[in-house]
Amino acid sequence: MFDTLSDRLTSVLQNLRGRGRLSDADIDATAREIRIALLEADVALPVVRTFIANVKERAKGAEVSGALNPAQQVVKIVNEELVGILGGETRRLSLAKTPPTVIMLAGLQGSGKTTLAGKLAKHLVGQGHTPLLVACDLQRPNAVTQLQVVGERAGVPTFAPEPGNGVGDPVDVARRSIEEAKRAQHDIVIVDTAGRLGVDEEMMRQAADIREVVQPDEVLFVVDAMIGQDAVSTAEAFRDGVGFTGVVLTKLDGDARGGAALSVREVTGQPIMFASNGEKLEDFDTFHPDRMASRILGMGDVLTLIEQAEQAFDQEQAEAAAAKIGTGELTLEDFLEQMLAVRKMGPIANLLGMLPGAGQMKDQLAQVDDKHLDRLQAIIRGMTPAERDNPKIINASRRQRIAKGSGVAIREVNDLVNRFYEARKMMQQMAGRFGLPGGNRGSK
Numbered sequence: 281m282f283d284t285l286s287d288r289l290t291s292v293l294q295n296l297r298g299r300g301r302l303s304d305a306d307i308d309a310t311a312r313e314i315r316i317a318l319l320e321a322d323v324a325l326p327v328v329r330t331f332i333a334n335v336k337e338r339a340k341g342a343e344v345s346g347a348l349n350p351a352q353q354v355v356k357i358v359n360e361e362l363v364g365i366l367g368g369e370t371r372r373l374s375l376a377k378t379p380p381t382v383i384m385l386a387g388l389q390g391s392g393k394t395t396l397a398g399k400l401a402k403h404l405v406g407q408g409h410t411p412l413l414v415a416c417d418l419q420r421p422n423a424v425t426q427l428q429v430v431g432e433r434a435g436v437p438t439f440a441p442e443p444g445n446g447v448g449d450p451v452d453v454a455r456r457s458i459e460e461a462k463r464a465q466h467d468i469v470i471v472d473t474a475g476r477l478g479v480d481e482e483m484m485r486q487a488a489d490i491r492e493v494v495q496p497d498e499v500l501f502v503v504d505a506m507i508g509q510d511a512v513s514t515a516e517a518f519r520d521g522v523g524f525t526g527v528v529l530t531k532l533d534g535d536a537r538g539g540a541a542l543s544v545r546e547v548t549g550q551p552i553m554f555a556s557n558g559e560k561l562e563d564f565d566t567f568h569p570d571r572m573a574s575r576i577l578g579m580g581d582v583l584t585l586i587e588q589a590e591q592a593f594d595q596e597q598a599e600a601a602a603a604k605i606g607t608g609e610l611t612l613e614d615f616l617e618q619m620l621a622v623r624k625m626g627p628i629a630n631l632l633g634m635l636p637g638a639g640q641m642k643d644q645l646a647q648v649d650d651k652h653l654d655r656l657q658a659i660i661r662g663m664t665p666a667e668r669d670n671p672k673i674i675n676a677s678r679r680q681r682i683a684k685g686s687g688v689a690i691r692e693v694n695d696l697v698n699r700f701y702e703a704r705k706m707m708q709q710m711a712g713r714f715g716l717p718g719g720n721r722g723s724k
């Protein structure tokens with residue numbers, strides 16, 4: 281999602297690089313290209329108009345700053361305006377003062393509501409909450425079972441009408457679910473409602489009735505980012521028919537243009553709170569306007585990367601390794617530990633994809649193969665602790681044994697050892713240059 285938009289914007293902004301002062305005509309030309317990129321990505325016209333007008337006005341009035349050259353200044357303005365249309369600040373769920381907090385989901389059939397209910401439940405369980413899922417989608421065959429299945433996967437119970445009692449009344453189920461939540465001390469209730477393939481009055485009325493009965497703290501409008509311009513009109517219909525307090529974008533993993541979804545916040549005035557990017561329960565995250573803007577501008581998603589790193593890394597272990605880098609005492613054992621920590625963060629190509637400029641390396645990223653790392657790990661694991669400390673002691677017959685044991689060619693063992701020494705030398709030199717502790721000692 282957003283790949284084309286990202287490519288276009290990156291190249292427009294790159295054209296400005298290395299330029300001195302920008303004339304008004306330069307800014308107009310750049311604005312025109314940005315406008316085309318946004319329209320091609322399906323961003324709604326009124327949103328594009330405001331965006332372009334703001335960028336132009338700010339770029340023309342920009343003070344010449346010591347820190348940024350004119351091109352960087354335009355990038356900064358475009359980034360800030362993009363963060364603005366995406367909602368500015370990250371908006372968190374607002375929880376009720378007296379539990380249970382009630383979160384109601386609304387949206388068209390197929391938008392991903394039921395899946396989202398499971399994702400949200402899992403996310404909240406991770407934060408120490410005890411959610412209850414409520415099945416108020418009694419229209420679609422199997423919707424109740426589907427909700428029960430995602431609930432089980434997320435490890436939370438589902439409140440549903442007893443089977444055999446006919447279709448049941450969703451408003452009544454909603455009312456009873458709140459009593460059940462209080463009785464069983466669930467601090468959050470997530471109400472899944474029925475959707476239709478298109479907006480219709482009866483669906484809106486039912487959703488509004490459920491809203492009336494459960495008095496939700498949040499109503500989340502769930503919208504499939506792949507439906508293009510319809511996302512905006514559907515959002516308007518739900519805003520007028522049911523009302524909502526936040527938006528969830530789903531299917532951001534699809535390769536549609538996605539701009540319509542990006543317009544929802546600006547058009548309805550309600551914040552995008554979560555983003556779904558896959559069918560698995562883990563494929564879900566809080567929506568951060570600033571990170572999304574950086575990603576779209578090809579500036580990478582360094583903050584997400586840092587957060588993942590913080591979760592994966594053992595601080596003490598990382599500090600110990602950093603100290604050893606400076607002294608040139610880093611061993612293959614340390615290397616293995618670091619590699620395992622990095623790999624806990626997910627497939628390497630995904631990690632690299634979050635780095636600035638990754639948009640232009642798509643083809644190379646597609647070739648990054650974690651199997652190569654599996655092989656390196658196997659080789660290091662095949663060594664004795666003494667060999668990991670000092671690979672120089674590995675003689676020809678041991679190299680053969682290690683290669684055989686780890687299922688690789690001897691050449692790969694040799695490569696690893698040679699590259700390890702090269703890397704160590706480089707680290708010592710860098711440490712010397714940047715004045716890291718021990719750097720001088722290592723380079724003698």
Ligand code: GDP
Binds near residue numbers: 388391475530534563
């Ligand atoms: P509902 O009718 O609104 O309850 O929608 P469902 O939760 O049943 O989802 C409809 C389909 O979309 C299902 O096949 C889901 O697996 C799929 N789906 C939901 N969210 C995502 C997502 O973020 N990415 C992708 N690729 N598929 C999704």
